[in-house]
Amino acid sequence: MSRRWVLRGKMGGFLYAFAGDYQAALPLCDPAIRLSPRGPQLIIYKLVKGWAALLSECYQEAVDFGAEAAEANPEFPDNYAGAWSRPRPTR
Numbered sequence: 837m838s839r840r841w842v843l844r845g846k847m848g849g850f851l852y853a854f855a856g857d858y859q860a861a862l863p864l865c866d867p868a869i870r871l872s873p874r875g876p877q878l879i880i881y882k883l884v885k886g887w888a889a890l891l892s893e894c895y896q897e898a899v900d901f902g903a904e905a906a907e908a909n910p911e912f913p914d915n916y917a918g919a920w921s922r923p924r925p926t927r
Contacts, residue, residue: 853884858892861885879909 849868852861865881872878886901905912 849881849884849888853888854891856888856891858888858894858897861888876909879905879912879914882908883912883914 849861849864852858852864862885865885869878869881882901882905886898886905889895889898889901905914
């Protein structure tokens, strides 16, 4: 698979994810994950999949992809942005 295809998948995955098109984003991110399953950008692809699921209201998938992203790189700060942005119960 060429680098050009991977770049297309990466950028296309981002665009579709943030447009809320979950079904279009996943097939563009998955090949990049398969090509570099331990690469430093693995977390980015998993976060993009999580955002796509979240914006498409596929909440369980969003949680699953977020957990995978946190596992890929526990020190990456975006892992925790979703946790801090959700509403907290009042006492």
